[in-house]
Amino acid sequence: MSAQRYVFNHSMLRVKDPDVSLDFYERVMGMKLMHRLDIEQGEFTLFFLVDAQLAEQAPPEGPERANWLFSQRGVLELTHNWGTENDPDFAYHDGNAQPQGFGHICISVPDLERAVVAFDEEGVSFVKRPEDGMMRNIAFIRDPDGYWIEILQADRMTVF
Amino acid sequence: MSAQRYVFNHSMLRVKDPDVSLDFYERVMGMKLMHRLDIEQGEFTLFFLVDAQLAEQAPPEGPERANWLFSQRGVLELTHNWGTENDPDFAYHDGNAQPQGFGHICISVPDLERAVVAFDEEGVSFVKRPEDGMMRNIAFIRDPDGYWIEILQADRMTVF
Numbered sequence: 001m002s003a004q005r006y007v008f009n010h011s012m013l014r015v016k017d018p019d020v021s022l023d024f025y026e027r028v029m030g031m032k033l034m035h036r037l038d039i040e041q042g043e044f045t046l047f048f049l050v051d052a053q054l055a056e057q058a059p060p061e062g063p064e065r066a067n068w069l070f071s072q073r074g075v076l077e078l079t080h081n082w083g084t085e086n087d088p089d090f091a092y093h094d095g096n097a098q099p100q101g102f103g104h105i106c107i108s109v110p111d112l113e114r115a116v117v118a119f120d121e122e123g124v125s126f127v128k129r130p131e132d133g134m135m136r137n138i139a140f141i142r143d144p145d146g147y148w149i150e151i152l153q154a155d156r157m158t159v160f
Numbered sequence: 161m162s163a164q165r166y167v168f169n170h171s172m173l174r175v176k177d178p179d180v181s182l183d184f185y186e187r188v189m190g191m192k193l194m195h196r197l198d199i200e201q202g203e204f205t206l207f208f209l210v211d212a213q214l215a216e217q218a219p220p221e222g223p224e225r226a227n228w229l230f231s232q233r234g235v236l237e238l239t240h241n242w243g244t245e246n247d248p249d250f251a252y253h254d255g256n257a258q259p260q261g262f263g264h265i266c267i268s269v270p271d272l273e274r275a276v277v278a279f280d281e282e283g284v285s286f287v288k289r290p291e292d293g294m295m296r297n298i299a300f301i302r303d304p305d306g307y308w309i310e311i312l313q314a315d316r317m318t319v320f
Contacts, residue, residue: 002278028163095262104172110162157230
């Protein structure tokens, strides 16, 4: 059955200012930009990122990289509609305010406390610090557009 | 640097009726439910799915599976707030209608035409069939809540 070979490849989020978002996802979240695709006639640009460990396996730019990238799991696609970064009133909807739908993406980190220290050093905004609420093993931060990012440490997720 | 070991683990979508969504993601999209977590005090349930090939690598239920699951890429988390399935007027926001934000998830398939045939047999709703518009190598379908799912065949993505 063909569906047995389907792969959950990527999730796409629209971003207001790609310079700000790429800096955040690359420098703070440890991801690497694998490719950008400028669509002139649609006046938008797509950015495809993967985490640093996965990026090390990527073939050089070209058709081989495309085939590789779209066969992986855990790709983040950011879409920039040109010009939104110049409108001070422009903002995307995070999916957690009404109307609700999409909730968050999640980054698994090797050391939750160390990640929190790094986020604080970068002035990252928290929705929930680990010590807030009942779930002490996870945090939620906001990306530059306000999308929620869950932060967890896998070996502490003994919830099962 | 710690961020070099971060992993993009999952994306979370709220769903109205988990029976409908699980049937869709498991039977039509080839994913497997790895764990469900019922949160009584919050009156919601979390469902964690991965694609069939990844599911084959999963350890048995228990703390080892939790550690494994939250270390992977390409996990889909579905959140069900209890009771929404009984409200005929209840619907989640797909992020593509206004107000915009989240765009879509994407499933990479080994054979686009074969996937389209399977979707048609299941009565899946299309946002864009491969032959519509300029991008002939991709399709967009709707999941049961209306979230968009891009369908692509990796070795045809010679867009770079």
